[in-house]
Amino acid sequence: MKFEERFWLPHQLMSHASEMAERYGQRTPSDVIYTENKLRVMRYRPQVEKPHPIPLLMTPPLIMPYYIMDLKPGKSLVAYLVSRGLDVFMIDWGVPDASDRFDTLDDYVVRYLDHAVEVVRRLTGQPHITLHGYCQGGILAILYTVLFPDRVRNLVNQTGPVNFHDDGIFSLWTRERWLNVDLIVDTLGNVPAELLWMTFQSVNPVGAISQMIHFYEHMEDDQFVQDYVAMNTWLNHSISFPGEFFRKFVQDLYQRNLLVKGELQVAGTRINLNAIACPVLTITTEKDHVAPWKSVALLNEMISSQDKALLLMKGGHLGMTIGRGAQDELWPALADWVLRR
Amino acid sequence: MDDLSAAASFQVWEKQASEAWASLIRSPDFLQAMSQQLESSLLLKQQLDRALEAALKAALLPTSTEQERILHLIRKLEGQIQQLEQRVDQLSATLTARG
Numbered sequence: 001m002k003f004e005e006r007f008w009l010p011h012q013l014m015s016h017a018s019e020m021a022e023r024y025g026q027r028t029p030s031d032v033i034y035t036e037n038k039l040r041v042m043r044y045r046p047q048v049e050k051p052h053p054i055p056l057l058m059t060p061p062l063i064m065p066y067y068i069m070d071l072k073p074g075k076s077l078v079a080y081l082v083s084r085g086l087d088v089f090m091i092d093w094g095v096p097d098a099s100d101r102f103d104t105l106d107d108y109v110v111r112y113l114d115h116a117v118e119v120v121r122r123l124t125g126q127p128h129i130t131l132h133g134y135c136q137g138g139i140l141a142i143l144y145t146v147l148f149p150d151r152v153r154n155l156v157n158q159t160g161p162v163n164f165h166d167d168g169i170f171s172l173w174t175r176e177r178w179l180n181v182d183l184i185v186d187t188l189g190n191v192p193a194e195l196l197w198m199t200f201q202s203v204n205p206v207g208a209i210s211q212m213i214h215f216y217e218h219m220e221d222d223q224f225v226q227d228y229v230a231m232n233t234w235l236n237h238s239i240s241f242p243g244e245f246f247r248k249f250v251q252d253l254y255q256r257n258l259l260v261k262g263e264l265q266v267a268g269t270r271i272n273l274n275a276i277a278c279p280v281l282t283i284t285t286e287k288d289h290v291a292p293w294k295s296v297a298l299l300n301e302m303i304s305s306q307d308k309a310l311l312l313m314k315g316g317h318l319g320m321t322i323g324r325g326a327q328d329e330l331w332p333a334l335a336d337w338v339l340r341r
Numbered sequence: 342m343d344d345l346s347a348a349a350s351f352q353v354w355e356k357q358a359s360e361a362w363a364s365l366i367r368s369p370d371f372l373q374a375m376s377q378q379l380e381s382s383l384l385l386k387q388q389l390d391r392a393l394e395a396a397l398k399a400a401l402l403p404t405s406t407e408q409e410r411i412l413h414l415i416r417k418l419e420g421q422i423q424q425l426e427q428r429v430d431q432l433s434a435t436l437t438a439r440g
Contacts, residue, residue: 036420098405099412115424122431172367178376180383187383187390189409202366206359213351 006219009229010212017236024229027070028079030090034119038094041116043123044082051087052339054153055124057117058090061136062108062245063196065237066092068321069134072230075322077331084335089120091137093239101189101243105252108245109143110267117144117151128153130338134321135159135291139253142299143266146275154341155276156334158283159317161295162273162302163260164253168292169203174254181250191241200238203289231322260298273299279307281337283320283330290317309337 013020034041041057058078060066069090070078081088091113096103120129131152133141138160145152164171173179184191201208211232218224241249258264264271280303284296293312300308311333313320320330365371394404403411 036423037416099409099416101409102413111420115420122427169366173372178372180376180380183380183383183387187387189406204359204362206355206362210355 059133059137130154132156161291163295193238197238273302276303
């Protein structure tokens, strides 16, 4: 990469993240096995002759790209899980357009996620799957497990909170007093990616400045630049939030905290977390500013599963998946837990 | 200022600025200002959208919301047909297997 190209990288990454993801992204080989509207379900090509019989379906958040779990060679949770003999499937929710503003939280759980699970079950001939959810995807995975318990053999919830009234910054910012959700959705439809990006950036702008200075200090180092590009492509690649999904997600979860109260309704059914009886692995981190660890760990206290484990890691919300400790701690622990079941 | 002291000064600035910012974004004054600014911009856009929609309706043209709603319904129907096709294929495969 030429000096000029390197010099402008931080700016390029901020303004053209999705194009940069196309240009520099190196993903683990996979095949698209299902599409519906913007949804894609991918199956990673197995590396062993006989993969583990229970398929693993990974559910990312809607508002960030799926590839945080498959960032680049050497920093890919997916590649590691495939190398350990798991049959890994991934949901890519895609980028919603204006017409998707009418898709609700219920649509994403009982339509898109259910169809993804169905296609995985049909393709593998297995009656049930291991469902992994990351962040917002963790919440969807929890709701799905309550609604369709016979289809989920194991649940892995990675940083998906069940309590939304905590000391996290998003808990404060989304309070009814400060955020008029109806006005946002009625006026904008989908919540624009740019607004989400600005919101996330506003949490720690000093960190962004420090990171940029760090970049210019190390811009001669090829490995550093590659890692920087991979991570910042993802960080700057926000995706619009489907309007009606946002309305229910913020009003029922963040503002009214209905999930933890056992009063959340999805597709006409009340979500009772105690109905979860399958093996559950909950993964969280001590310094998570998006989903404080106690709000995530609470899941294990509210379910009736006998086989449940909590993995409390060091570091923050993003570092846990691709940071230095992830490869040594999270990835093997996750693979071991799934392979034993 | 040598490199070491420059780095140390930056670290002090970084720590203090982070703490000040973290405190600012939790303060009621900041939240009130952000909330009001967002709400004012949205209300302005809402007024402009309403005026435009009224003009389109007067000209007997569909509004963007109406078009989006129709497209959403078409896509939902497309998904349902896709699901039905898969179920028919499954049933037909089961029946074929049974002879």
